[in-house]
Amino acid sequence: MSIELQRCARGRLRHSYPVAAHDIEVRVLAVNSAEELTAILRAVVVGIREAEPSCRKIVYAVGWNEAQHGTISALATVAAAEAANFRYVVDVDIADAELGLLVAEPAWVTAVDIDLGDVLGS
Incomplete structure (x- = not known):
């Protein structure tokens, strides 16, 4: 088993979605x-969260056209990532693959202030 980490802004995903400077792809x-x-x-x-607290998105990409890791289907791979608290976001095409992107985001990114009574400009 090996794990590769790469900043999305410098890697294969750099043109596939609005990448932030601290996003990290996990392979x-x-x-x-x-x-x-x-x-x-x-x-x-x-x-990653301990080493890089400013990371907004940890991205895990699933290739739709091949079995993952030689034996695990793409759908089983998505389910495994979801069990690790990743959520499916979008499908993207890169030069050599069709990928489904899943992300793990810290609570400070996903927190929403639902104060519907406070409308800007009113």
Whole structure:
């Protein structure tokens, strides 16, 4: 098993969505099961959040046209990532693949202030 981390702004995803400077793509290579992938992704998210507190998105890309890691289907891979608290966001095309992007975001990014009585300009 190996894990690759790359800033999205410098990697293969740089033109695929509105990338922020601190977004990080996680690539996990050679896992044996969806359960192992879930455990790895959970641990990686914790490590990235500790090392890079300004990271808004941790991105995990699933290739739709091939089995993941040799044995895990794309849908099982998505389910494994979702079990690690990633959420599916969008499909993108890059030069050599069609990918589904899943993200893990910290609470400070996803928090919403639902004060509907406070309208700007009123």
